[in-house]
Amino acid sequence: MDTPTLAVWKFASCDGCQLSLLDCEDDLLAVAGRVRIAHFLEASSDVLPGPYDISLVEGSITTPGDAERIRQVRAESRLLITIGACATAGGIQALRNQADITEYARAVYARPEYLRTLATSTPIAAHVDVDYELHGCPIDRRQLVETISALLAGRRPALPAHSVCFECKRRNTVCVVVARGEPCLGPVTRAGCGALCPAFGRGCFGCFGPAETPNAPAEAALLRATGMSDDDIRRIHRTFTVAAFEEAAPS
Amino acid sequence: MTHRYERVIDVRALARVEGEGAMHVRVRDGAVEDVRLEIYEPPRFFEAFLRGRQHTEPPDITARICGICPVAYQMSACAAIEDACRVTVPASIAALRRLIYCGEWIESHTLHIYLLHAPDFLGYGSALALAKDRRDLVERGLALKQAGNDLIELVGGRAIHPINVRVGGFYRVPAPGDLAPLRERLRVALDQALDTVRWVAGFDFPDFHHDHEMLSLCTPGTYPIETGFVTTTGGLCFDVRQFEQHIVEEQVPHSTALHARLAGRGRYLTGPAARFTLNQHWLTPLAREAATAAGLGEDCRNPYRSIVVRAVETVYAVEEAIRLIDAYEPPPAPAAVVPARPGTGRGATEAPRGTLFHRYDLDPDGRITAARIVPPTSQNQAAIEDDLARFVAGRLDLDNERLTAQCEQAIRNYDPCISCATHFLDLHVERA
Numbered sequence A: 001m002d003t004p005t006l007a008v009w010k011f012a013s014c015d016g017c018q019l020s021l022l023d024c025e026d027d028l029l030a031v032a033g034r035v036r037i038a039h040f041l042e043a044s045s046d047v048l049p050g051p052y053d054i055s056l057v058e059g060s061i062t063t064p065g066d067a068e069r070i071r072q073v074r075a076e077s078r079l080l081i082t083i084g085a086c087a088t089a090g091g092i093q094a095l096r097n098q099a100d101i102t103e104y105a106r107a108v109y110a111r112p113e114y115l116r117t118l119a120t121s122t123p124i125a126a127h128v129d130v131d132y133e134l135h136g137c138p139i140d141r142r143q144l145v146e147t148i149s150a151l152l153a154g155r156r157p158a159l160p161a162h163s164v165c166f167e168c169k170r171r172n173t174v175c176v177v178v179a180r181g182e183p184c185l186g187p188v189t190r191a192g193c194g195a196l197c198p199a200f201g202r203g204c205f206g207c208f209g210p211a212e213t214p215n216a217p218a219e220a221a222l223l224r225a226t227g228m229s230d231d232d233i234r235r236i237h238r239t240f241t242v243a244a245f246e247e248a249a250p251s
Numbered sequence B: 001m002t003h004r005y006e007r008v009i010d011v012r013a014l015a016r017v018e019g020e021g022a023m024h025v026r027v028r029d030g031a032v033e034d035v036r037l038e039i040y041e042p043p044r045f046f047e048a049f050l051r052g053r054q055h056t057e058p059p060d061i062t063a064r065i066c067g068i069c070p071v072a073y074q075m076s077a078c079a080a081i082e083d084a085c086r087v088t089v090p091a092s093i094a095a096l097r098r099l100i101y102c103g104e105w106i107e108s109h110t111l112h113i114y115l116l117h118a119p120d121f122l123g124y125g126s127a128l129a130l131a132k133d134r135r136d137l138v139e140r141g142l143a144l145k146q147a148g149n150d151l152i153e154l155v156g157g158r159a160i161h162p163i164n165v166r167v168g169g170f171y172r173v174p175a176p177g178d179l180a181p182l183r184e185r186l187r188v189a190l191d192q193a194l195d196t197v198r199w200v201a202g203f204d205f206p207d208f209h210h211d212h213e214m215l216s217l218c219t220p221g222t223y224p225i226e227t228g229f230v231t232t233t234g235g236l237c238f239d240v241r242q243f244e245q246h247i248v249e250e251q252v253p254h255s256t257a258l259h260a261r262l263a264g265r266g267r268y269l270t271g272p273a274a275r276f277t278l279n280q281h282w283l284t285p286l287a288r289e290a291a292t293a294a295g296l297g298e299d300c301r302n303p304y305r306s307i308v309v310r311a312v313e314t315v316y317a318v319e320e321a322i323r324l325i326d327a328y329e330p331p332p333a334p335a336a337v338v339p340a341r342p343g344t345g346r347g348a349t350e351a352p353r354g355t356l357f358h359r360y361d362l363d364p365d366g367r368i369t370a371a372r373i374v375p376p377t378s379q380n381q382a383a384i385e386d387d388l389a390r391f392v393a394g395r396l397d398l399d400n401e402r403l404t405a406q407c408e409q410a411i412r413n414y415d416p417c418i419s420c421a422t423h424f425l426d427l428h429v430e431r432a
Helices: A016-022 A025-034 A064-075 A085-089 A092-098 A101-108 A141-153 A164-171 A176-180 A216-225 A230-237 A244-248 B058-065 B070-084 B091-122 B127-133 B135-156 B176-201 B240-246 B272-282 B285-293 B303-326 B376-393 B400-412
Strands: A005-010 A036-040 A052-058 A077-083 A132-134 B020-028 B031-039 B213-218 B229-232 B247-250 B259-262 B268-270 B343-351 B354-362 B368-374 B424-431
Touching: A005 A016, A016 A025, A016 A052, A016 A077, A016 A141, A016 B091, A025 A141, A025 B127, A025 B135, A052 A064, A052 A085, A064 A077, A077 A085, A077 A141, A085 A092, A085 A132, A132 A141, A216 A230, B020 B376, B020 B400, B031 B376, B058 B070, B058 B354, B058 B368, B070 B091, B070 B240, B070 B343, B070 B354, B091 B127, B091 B135, B091 B176, B091 B303, B091 B400, B127 B135, B135 B176, B135 B303, B176 B285, B176 B303, B213 B272, B213 B343, B213 B354, B229 B240, B240 B247, B240 B343, B240 B354, B259 B268, B259 B376, B268 B272, B268 B354, B268 B376, B272 B285, B272 B303, B272 B354, B285 B303, B354 B376, B376 B400
Parallel strands: A005 A036, A005 A052, A052 A077, A077 A132, B020 B424, B213 B268
Antiparallel strands: B020 B031, B213 B229, B247 B259, B343 B354, B354 B368
């Protein structure tokens, strides 16, 4: 079999998730040796034409042009993997979805009429079929290496659907809610970061989005018990994956 | 009959930069008539949705503006909010902030030098292509970059979007013993950084100079990173609180990034070359010696040599990190208390690409009522366009493909972070 081709695509985002690939320092040249990097504009001016075996897609859809471009990327890709909160959930820029976009534009730009932007920021899966999703803001580079390695070996990547709490227990981190009354989204947030925030003494703020089947009422009661107001709870749910917590488990 | 000669160069997207943009050049009768750097990165509206957020939230939120320099966003945000709340953090916390920021300088500068910019000088399309011939060089770059990332991870918890930074300081501070293994690693990184200066100093630099006013923070006694007065080569010196009186932003039709200008004076340049020109006497002796040996003079006005300045600043950041680790004493508390209060706060720090300004207006509950963020790429955009106009004018005899490639390299001199400014490049050269 020919060396599989890898393409990396950027939509509205901060570049952090594709940077995770460059941050695989020890593994980068090893990965690069097993795939042919055919399209990765952040890292290479050498661009090969499609079709591509694996496409990694970063960023959300926020312009009419990008809504069209993602269809072309899908048509040229055998496997399409979305990477990061922007691509999987619309990202932090989906905060516009509940706001008046004209007012937003006016708040930032003196001449909003120069802009071409959609009123929403939507995940890639809202536009085209997606084969795998890597969650996180940013993604975890160990998950990225696992995913690429699995696909090269022809197996399904092992991606967690359980909550951050499992990772805390595995890490022997003392529960920040129980021990210190810190508000924490760990019970309803998808694992993948290694339970980083609790290890640093702060509650999880949900940047990997909701775990599968989160118990939202129990979580809300827990957050209220730590002193958060309903307004605080709404705000913390609507930040890095914006509406994902409410959609996963409407209260 | 008028003989018209028209030629259009169209490159789908500029590579090896952080973001999306395009460049349009119009040439008429053999002279460059217009150059526009079009940043078409979709607007993400951070300043709009920061409104209504609590004063504790901007470090986590504004980090998401950029995956390459999140620490810069976190540090400018903290400085501005602490200014609004009239809190000054203890020197021990300020030192730890400077330490994590050194990690970002090492990581970001090395990324730009090895993965984005050096391939231009060596005739490769990417570092991965370079690695096929000179794997040792790319491995050195990746190791140096990893030292920077490891420093950010140790202090900040994560290299991209650190989680340990908060208004007032940190959630958890390292124990002195935690830093010891990293110190050893930085000793190795120092040799790699010095080798990097010697390597890039040997590149072939086109003879090209600019006359832009240059702007940087200045902190008497030390090289500016996380604090300072705003200073320019034209003699301006003002407090960060006066930033908006001196810097005006305007919107142009062709870009989602605003253009910043010095009031009454025009375009200017911020970034490594400006920092070096205004502050080189505050470099460490070793970094200054490396700069001199690399051929950098009293100022750096050749944008191509910015890669050498980045390498020198990497040496400085590694040395500074080692010094800060040696002097480290854990703060009495991980963070100062920053109570909510009404007011306006301003903060600026030196992102790897240049001065990054934030302003927040807070209501009595500490809710943000207005936010303003002026990233380095917005500030540099007019200067980049001016350079490109003069650059293209001197190279009109080149064919489309070579002119395109050279314009891309010229733009990469500035390490434009287009995600920050709103990312990169369709090149159109229209000759009429």
